[in-house]
Amino acid sequence: MAVTTTAGMVKRWPTATYISSWNLYVPTCCCQGLNPHPRLERREAQPPGQRTETEQQNFSQTHLCIGRIRDETISPYKLRCESRLTRASLTPPLSACFYIFRLFDHVSSASTRELCNSLFLTSKYPNRAASQVVMANDKQRQIIRQSRPHVLAVSFAGLSGHLNPLTCLCLKLAEEGVAITVAYPNSYFERLKPAKIHVYASAGIRVVGVRDGLAYQEYLSIDTPRQQCEASINMEEVLVELARTTAAESDRPITCIICDVFVPSAASVCERLGIPEVAFWTQSAVSFAVHLFAIENYVSLKDSESAISKIPGSPALSLRELPTFLQSLDPSEYYFAYLKKCFDIAIRCPRILVNTFQELEGATLESINKNENVYAVGPILPEQGRSFIDLHSATDECLRWLDNQKPRSVLYISFGSIALVSEAQLAEIAAALESSQCVFLMVVRAAMIEGGEEARFPVGFRERVNDSDRGFFVEWASQFQVLSHGSIGGFFTHCGWNSILEGIRTGVPFLCWPYFADQLQNCRCLVEVWGIGLEFKDDSGRPLPPMGAYFITRHAIKEKIQELMDPSSSSSLRERCKQQRIGAVKALLEEDGSSYASLKSFVSWLYDAPVSKPICLNGDHGSEKEIHEATVGKQTVL
Numbered sequence: 001m002a003v004t005t006t007a008g009m010v011k012r013w014p015t016a017t018y019i020s021s022w023n024l025y026v027p028t029c030c031c032q033g034l035n036p037h038p039r040l041e042r043r044e045a046q047p048p049g050q051r052t053e054t055e056q057q058n059f060s061q062t063h064l065c066i067g068r069i070r071d072e073t074i075s076p077y078k079l080r081c082e083s084r085l086t087r088a089s090l091t092p093p094l095s096a097c098f099y100i101f102r103l104f105d106h107v108s109s110a111s112t113r114e115l116c117n118s119l120f121l122t123s124k125y126p127n128r129a130a131s132q133v134v135m136a137n138d139k140q141r142q143i144i145r146q147s148r149p150h151v152l153a154v155s156f157a158g159l160s161g162h163l164n165p166l167t168c169l170c171l172k173l174a175e176e177g178v179a180i181t182v183a184y185p186n187s188y189f190e191r192l193k194p195a196k197i198h199v200y201a202s203a204g205i206r207v208v209g210v211r212d213g214l215a216y217q218e219y220l221s222i223d224t225p226r227q228q229c230e231a232s233i234n235m236e237e238v239l240v241e242l243a244r245t246t247a248a249e250s251d252r253p254i255t256c257i258i259c260d261v262f263v264p265s266a267a268s269v270c271e272r273l274g275i276p277e278v279a280f281w282t283q284s285a286v287s288f289a290v291h292l293f294a295i296e297n298y299v300s301l302k303d304s305e306s307a308i309s310k311i312p313g314s315p316a317l318s319l320r321e322l323p324t325f326l327q328s329l330d331p332s333e334y335y336f337a338y339l340k341k342c343f344d345i346a347i348r349c350p351r352i353l354v355n356t357f358q359e360l361e362g363a364t365l366e367s368i369n370k371n372e373n374v375y376a377v378g379p380i381l382p383e384q385g386r387s388f389i390d391l392h393s394a395t396d397e398c399l400r401w402l403d404n405q406k407p408r409s410v411l412y413i414s415f416g417s418i419a420l421v422s423e424a425q426l427a428e429i430a431a432a433l434e435s436s437q438c439v440f441l442m443v444v445r446a447a448m449i450e451g452g453e454e455a456r457f458p459v460g461f462r463e464r465v466n467d468s469d470r471g472f473f474v475e476w477a478s479q480f481q482v483l484s485h486g487s488i489g490g491f492f493t494h495c496g497w498n499s500i501l502e503g504i505r506t507g508v509p510f511l512c513w514p515y516f517a518d519q520l521q522n523c524r525c526l527v528e529v530w531g532i533g534l535e536f537k538d539d540s541g542r543p544l545p546p547m548g549a550y551f552i553t554r555h556a557i558k559e560k561i562q563e564l565m566d567p568s569s570s571s572s573l574r575e576r577c578k579q580q581r582i583g584a585v586k587a588l589l590e591e592d593g594s595s596y597a598s599l600k601s602f603v604s605w606l607y608d609a610p611v612s613k614p615i616c617l618n619g620d621h622g623s624e625k626e627i628h629e630a631t632v633g634k635q636t637v638l
Contacts, residue, residue: 148177148178148179148252148607149178149179149255149256149606149607149609150178150179150180150181150246150250150252150253150254150255150256151170151173151178151179151180151181151254151255151256151257151258151606152181152183152239152242152243152246152254152256152257152258153166153167153169153170153180153181153182153183153257153258153259153280154183154235154239154257154258154259154260154263154266155167155182155183155184155185155259155260155263156228156232156260156262156263156282157185157187157228157231157232157235157263159228159418160417161282161416161417161418161496161497161498162260162262162282163184163185164382164498165280165282165355165378165380165498166182166258166260166280166282167182167205168380168381168382169258169280169353169355169377169380170182170205170258171203171205172377172380172599173603173606174203174204174205175203175204176599176600176603177603178603178606179204179250179252180204180205180206181205181206181207181208181242181246181250181254182200182205182206182207182208183208183209183210183239183242184207184208184209184210185209185210185231186209186210186211206246206250208242208246210235210238210239210242211238225325225335226334226335229262229334229335229338232260232262232263232264232265233264233265233338234265235263235265235266235269236265236268236269239257239265239266239269240269240272240273243269243273254273254275255275255606255609256275256276256277256278256606256609257269257270257275257276257277257278258278258280258353259277259278259279259280260279260280260282261279261280261281261342261343261346262342263342264338264341264342264345267345276349276350276351276609277345277349277350278349278350278351278352278353279345279346279349279351279352279353280352280353280355281346281352281353281354281355282355282497282498283355283497283518284354284355284356284361284364284497284500284518284521284522284525285313285354285356285361285364285365285368285376286311286313286314286361286364286521286522286525287323287497287518287521287522288354288364288368289311289312289313289314289364289367289368290308290311290314290317290322290323290326290518290521291323291326291339291343292343292347292368293308293310293311294308294322294323294326294329295326295336295339295340295343298329298330298331298336301319301329308322311364311367312363312364312366312367313361313362313363313364313367313529314364314521314524314525314529315521315524315525315528315529317520317521317524320520320545321520321521321524321543322520322521323517323518323521324516324517325338325339325517326339347371349373350373350605350609351373351375351602351605352373352374352375353375353377353602354374354375354376354377354378355377355378355379355380355497355501356376356378356379356501357376357378357379357583357584357587357588357593357594357595358376358587358594358595359580359583359584359586359587359594360504360530360580360583360584360587361376375598375599375601375602376587376594376595376598377588377595377598377599377602378501378587378588378595379501379502379504379505379584379587379588379595380501380588381480381501381502381505382478382480397472397474398441398472398474398477398482399481399482399485401441401472402441402472402482402485402487402488403485403487405439405487406439406487407486407487407489408486408487408488408489408567409439409487409489409565410439410440410441410485410487410488410489410490411438411439411440411441411489411490411491411492411511411561411564411565412440412441412442412482412483412488412490412491412492412508413429413440413441413442413443413492414442414443414477414479414491414492414493414494414499415443415448415493415494415513415515415547416493416494416496416499416515417445418515419448419494419515419516419547420448420449420450420515420548421448421449421450421547421548422449422450422548422551423449423450423456424551425551425552426449426455426456426457427457427458428551428552428553428554428557429554429557430457430458430461431458431554431558432554432555432557432558432561433465433471433561434461434464434465435554435558436558436561436562437470438470438561438562438565439470439471440470440471440472441471441472441474441477441482441488442471442472442473442474443474443475443476443477444473444474444475445475445476446475450548479499479502480502480505480506483502483503483505483506483508484506488506488508489508489509489564489565490508490509490510490511490561490564490565490570491503491508491509491510491511492510492511492513492561492564493510493511493512493513494513494514494515494519494547495510495512495513495514495515495519495520495522495523495526496519496522497518497522500522500526501584504532504577504580504581504584505581505584505585506581507574507577507578507580507581508577509532509533509534509564509570509573509574509577510526510532510533510534511533511534511535511560511561511564512526512527512533512534512535512536513535513536513547513552514546514547515546515547515548516546519546520546523535523543524543527543530576530580531572531573531576532573532576532577532580533573534560534563534564534573536552536556536557536560
């Protein structure tokens with residue numbers, strides 16, 4: 001089969017590309033921009049398993065294994081998808097061919113995509129005819145592309161803590177063959193490096209910037225939350241236009257929007273486009289349940305000492321421990337009204353995805369899943385320990401420093417990307433670290449002091465730490481990578497949900513110092529429900545108010561650090577951390593895991609989700625008859 005390259009030269013592909021034991025091999029030239037290769041003319045007469053050693057060596061020099069397709073990887077939802085297109089049961093080789101088509105579909109080079117037209121597969125089943133494998137003309141390929149679900153993912157404006165898990169979720173969906181377009185707020189998109197965008201593209205994720213009217217901020221000012229809410233409310237026209245241009249540029253219409261619960265404008269966009277909306281909750285199931293309960297029962301919660309105690313899996317919460325923007329309990333107040341609108345929309349969505357897992361919050365998930373539309377798909381974490389939204393330069397120096405420390409000896413200190421502390425409080429932390437003789441790795445943001453000022457430690461503190469090699473300071477670090485390191489023995493944290501999931505996934509115990517939003521209830525769960533964290537308390541044994549509302553002395557900080565890092569006093573804490581880590585790994589990574597099954601079920605729903613025929617590039621819709629004819633009635637046998 002001849003293929004014309006972009007330079008106009010005609011090259012001849014080998015007529016056979018084999019899958020043996022479900023290894024996928026592609027001519028090396030496909031991965032080199034269609035560069036000539038001296039052995040391209042050689043035809044493979046035998047499947048890989050039947051080659052001589054010399055033939056196998058030659059084959060390895062001309063072909064690249066770009067993936068492994070095992071029987072269990074070609075899962076029922078993929079077969080169901082292909083069956084829906086062809087109205088016929090598919091043999092593994094054919095379904096594998098569709099799978100390969102997805103792998104190549106995001107590649108911009110038309111010549112490379114043309115390889116899908118020449119795939120010739122043989123499987124480990126010798127009685128199956130390889131000629132079943134087909135890909136046809138441009139119109140047929142376009143219809144098949146349009147039959148794939150195409151998700152537009154929309155995050156809450158201006159917060160990487162919302163954008164990170166959404167992007168990681170999109171990566172998992174892309175691995176399952178779902179086409180993905182992620183709408184980045186311009187305030188973040190403009191800071192993305194070309195290399196990062198290339199990483200997204202290679203994973204099959206298209207990233208586009210959208211107007212949000214916000215400037216990137218190193219710290220959260222008093223006006224920022226309202227500006228973010230306003231930006232999320234006013235995104236309707238921007239998203240509709242994005243959906244139209246995306247369909248035009250990719251020949252594939254948007255078939256579903258996955259949006260942060262805090263983006264209420266997505267509902268009207270979905271209604272106008274005739275597509276379903278999926279709500280994504282980036283926080284805990286307890287936080288979701290608390291929001292619902294407070295919004296529905298605000299009248300009975302006016303007393304500041306009253307507690308929410310009726311939510312399964314949640315400790316009793318006072319008013320001050322509610323999420324910050326719920327505490328007014330006044331439906332006429334801006335933030336409360338905004339949250340009510342968001343949740344009124346979210347609970348009507350056909351699917352709600354929650355970044356948690358059954359083994360951690362099973363009772364709470366059951367309580368909010370009355371309509372059987374809630375899917376726990378967490379813990380959603382950066383792949384291979386690397387954040388996809390790394391706006392700061394991750395340093396390998398701290399990892400090399402950790403390599404020289406004893407196992408479980410280092411306290412990791414990070415208060416997230418938003419929390420602010422006073423200069424006096426920072427001095428108390430420094431004094432506690434020095435007097436405790438604890439080895440530590442501390443993240444010190446440029447604008448972490450109240451008012452956005454640069455962090456300043458007491459005179460001589462950094463020098464003494466550096467001279468003794470008892471500590472290491474970084475402006476930012478790849479947190480999941482750091483927590484995964486064997487020398488980390490504790491995590492002094494602001495209790496952001498992403499940080500909690502990373503700590504649970506790596507089996508590290510917590511010292512909790514919440515700042516705002518959902519972090520106070522997260523702290524309560526870590527300490528009272530899951531038993532994997534310590535917290536600061538007053539003289540009467542009551543939990544202290546959040547960071548910034550109460551001054552914690554160096555003595556109190558030192559005492560808790562020593563309790564956390566002492567193996568004898570924290571042995572039961574560490575054992576519970578170990579069990580939660582096992583649960584987190586099983587939930588998402590093992591085939592019988594709860595989140596693994598939920599994600600597969602959700603992807604299956606995406607393929608079958610009802611769509612009111614969104615408009616394509618030319619305004620036409622691929623009918624069921626056209627799809628059937630393209631994939632069955634007009635097959636081109638190679």
